[in-house]
Amino acid sequence: MKMAVLVKQVPATENIKIDPVTGVMQRDNLQSELNPLDTYAVEQAVRMKKNFQQSTVTAVSMGIPAAQSILRQAIAMGCDEGVLLSDRAFAGSDTWATAHVLAKGLQKLGGFDIIFAGERATDGETGQVGPCVAVQLNIPVLTFVSEVKIEEDGKILATRSVEGGYELVRVSSPVLISVVKEINEPWIPDYNGMMKSRSASIKIMTAQDIGVDKADCGLEGSPTRVSKVFYPKLTRNGEVFSDSDPEKAAQKIVDFLKEKNIL
Amino acid sequence: MSKDIWTFARVINGRLTETSFELLTWGRALADSLGSSLCSVFISSKIQNDEVDKLFLYGADKVYAIQDERLKNFLPDIYMKAACHMIKKYSPHVVIAPADTFGKTLMPMVASRLRTGLTADCTELSIEDETGLLLQTRPAIGGNVMATIKTPYTVPQMATVRPMAKKPLKHKGSAREMVEEKVEEEFFTSSYEYVGFRQDESSEIALNQAEVIVGGGRGMKDEKNFSRLYELASLLGGGVGASRAAVDMGWVAYPHQIGLSGKTVSPKVYFAFGISGAVQHIAGISGAGHVISVNKDPDSNIFNISDLSIIGDCNEVLEKLVKKLQETGAVIKNERV
Numbered sequence A: 001m002k003m004a005v006l007v008k009q010v011p012a013t014e015n016i017k018i019d020p021v022t023g024v025m026q027r028d029n030l031q032s033e034l035n036p037l038d039t040y041a042v043e044q045a046v047r048m049k050k051n052f053q054q055s056t057v058t059a060v061s062m063g064i065p066a067a068q069s070i071l072r073q074a075i076a077m078g079c080d081e082g083v084l085l086s087d088r089a090f091a092g093s094d095t096w097a098t099a100h101v102l103a104k105g106l107q108k109l110g111g112f113d114i115i116f117a118g119e120r121a122t123d124g125e126t127g128q129v130g131p132c133v134a135v136q137l138n139i140p141v142l143t144f145v146s147e148v149k150i151e152e153d154g155k156i157l158a159t160r161s162v163e164g165g166y167e168l169v170r171v172s173s174p175v176l177i178s179v180v181k182e183i184n185e186p187w188i189p190d191y192n193g194m195m196k197s198r199s200a201s202i203k204i205m206t207a208q209d210i211g212v213d214k215a216d217c218g219l220e221g222s223p224t225r226v227s228k229v230f231y232p233k234l235t236r237n238g239e240v241f242s243d244s245d246p247e248k249a250a251q252k253i254v255d256f257l258k259e260k261n262i263l
Numbered sequence B: 001m002s003k004d005i006w007t008f009a010r011v012i013n014g015r016l017t018e019t020s021f022e023l024l025t026w027g028r029a030l031a032d033s034l035g036s037s038l039c040s041v042f043i044s045s046k047i048q049n050d051e052v053d054k055l056f057l058y059g060a061d062k063v064y065a066i067q068d069e070r071l072k073n074f075l076p077d078i079y080m081k082a083a084c085h086m087i088k089k090y091s092p093h094v095v096i097a098p099a100d101t102f103g104k105t106l107m108p109m110v111a112s113r114l115r116t117g118l119t120a121d122c123t124e125l126s127i128e129d130e131t132g133l134l135l136q137t138r139p140a141i142g143g144n145v146m147a148t149i150k151t152p153y154t155v156p157q158m159a160t161v162r163p164m165a166k167k168p169l170k171h172k173g174s175a176r177e178m179v180e181e182k183v184e185e186e187f188f189t190s191s192y193e194y195v196g197f198r199q200d201e202s203s204e205i206a207l208n209q210a211e212v213i214v215g216g217g218r219g220m221k222d223e224k225n226f227s228r229l230y231e232l233a234s235l236l237g238g239g240v241g242a243s244r245a246a247v248d249m250g251w252v253a254y255p256h257q258i259g260l261s262g263k264t265v266s267p268k269v270y271f272a273f274g275i276s277g278a279v280q281h282i283a284g285i286s287g288a289g290h291v292i293s294v295n296k297d298p299d300s301n302i303f304n305i306s307d308l309s310i311i312g313d314c315n316e317v318l319e320k321l322v323k324k325l326q327e328t329g330a331v332i333k334n335e336r337v
């Protein structure tokens, strides 16, 4: 089985900066990490690889050259190789353009049976890229997946974690599966993994390599435009109640709810 | 090119979801500012006429529907084809869908197919005066940033909006047109086989649709105490949420986790019992109406984002609160359709 997993580099710190003019995130001087929700996608692919002989897992990312480090991390977790789609022309891509680049890259690499993605990236947080890639590849997509089984005839039975319960859906490969955190518990890379990832060479592919037209990627290829960015005030100046009697505290809560016309 | 505003409705077990009506409230404001029609769209098995009438009651001028027994369950490829078919045929200006597992699967597929822009999890939508374009405002990066996004060159302009952010509102409209769209047989071939549904007993109320969420964290001390949060939740007709610490301890399953790597919720009231208020947790509750927190540490960060901060023992306060509500029989005011 040939598998791919889509991984994104995201800023690790909380003090993220956005260019106020273009609305594009400034990624320089920022600590970066593998999108935490993508570790579950990597882990799932690696686990399935162990169950199926002659399987391979390719980690694929679109990003700046520094994003090689997250591909190494994916290799340390058990992926066989890493491919970075990197080109100045990709800068400023929205989810449509990002998905277009990823789909073109995956097509060029060719022949994947299952492509895994995370539920969402912790920076852009749209959760749109997975389904968009699937549509551009013209393959089915299973979103919010909390369990995957390969049946005897090779069909894929997935459990989707939806509002109020779990939906069971069956498809044939090729398929794109975006997973939720519930699906597994990722292993911390071991010594061998770390050593392997250090020496691994990351394949870098440009727009030309994967046949992406400049008009279909980056800001130019993006149907959306960020027109304004602002920083919300998250604080609320609420009332503080410090009487240590829990009975009075409970009464205070009831009064508050009544006052706000909720009870 | 019409200036119509479309909102997606969803049918589950023959009934329209509450969110279907909330979306009409979003759409009504936009249609009114453009002077255009508000249309509700659904794809489902056949539903009763009085169910459809509710869409008119809550603001729709027009309803577009594709109804067929084979559309009972959400099969993404058929739904995508059906949605694209209607959008191409009637070319709406704006399409809005809920940011739940349904909308967040179907909309990216549709937007991708139509090559148009889609803005996720909007908390505010309005029309730009000069251009008539949709201004879509959404939080990102764990609620640290708000971005206003436009889709200037392509139509429709598509957005998903958070469930629970607006109330359904009755509307006295005169226009009431129902368009039943017919599709060809080939529509119904799907790559998906719907196998079944398993109800999650522990969270009968989906958190992104709950009006009240009772959240608990490490401060609850153990699983037994944590389970008492369900008593409060059921008295208030709400759901139970949790910090990652509580999930990691195994007190509650991951679907209950709220925050950056869990769910983003916008209930009317959010309770935080024994939760410290880490940025990653707060990222999930910035849309809450009122935050009430109980923590023994007067300096805990959760108090910085609370409307009512109770300094005290969360288990003791929880116990007294449950008792008080049981005694008085007070219930949450219900404004549901």
Ligand SMILES: Cc1cc2nc3c(=O)[nH]c(=O)nc-3n(C[C@H](O)[C@H](O)[C@H](O)COP(=O)(O)OP(=O)(O)OC[C@H]3O[C@@H](n4cnc5c(N)ncnc54)[C@H](O)[C@@H]3O)c2cc1C
Binding pocket: A006, A007, A008, A009, A023, A024, A025, A035, A037, A038, A041, A060, A061, A062, A063, A093, A094, A095, A096, A098, A102, A116, A117, A118, A119, A120, A121, A122, A123, A124, A125, A126, A127, A128, A129, A130, A224, B118, B119, B120, B138, B139, B140, B141, B145, B146, B147, B149
């Ligand atoms: C403040 C802000 C708001 C934005 N809002 C929108 C918006 O509403 N609509 C829109 O179209 N764009 C938006 N964008 C742009 C969007 O963030 C980028 O297109 C980004 O490249 C992908 O979107 P995401 O971070 O939401 O990823 P998600 O869609 O949340 O990612 C889901 C999964 O897709 C895979 N994936 C995502 N990106 C990559 C990648 N580069 N390489 C490999 N795999 C990847 C990963 O598996 C990931 O877990 C916004 C950007 C900012 C800064």
Ligand SMILES: Cc1cc2nc3c(=O)[nH]c(=O)nc-3n(C[C@H](O)[C@H](O)[C@H](O)COP(=O)(O)OP(=O)(O)OC[C@H]3O[C@@H](n4cnc5c(N)ncnc54)[C@H](O)[C@@H]3O)c2cc1C
Binding pocket: A036, B216, B217, B218, B219, B220, B242, B243, B244, B245, B246, B257, B258, B259, B260, B261, B262, B263, B273, B274, B275, B276, B277, B278, B279, B280, B281, B294, B295, B296, B297, B300, B312, B313, B314, B315
């Ligand atoms: C990439 C990343 C993603 C993350 N995603 C999430 C996420 O989605 N959701 C999330 O919640 N966290 C997330 N976290 C973890 C987050 O940083 C915190 O560790 C977590 O939220 C802490 O949970 P807590 O508040 O229950 O526990 P703690 O921080 O340990 O707080 C316990 C609180 O209980 C109080 N307390 C203790 N005893 C009592 C008592 N008897 N009565 C009253 N109060 C008491 C304490 O004063 C303290 O404030 C993430 C972290 C990272 C790095």
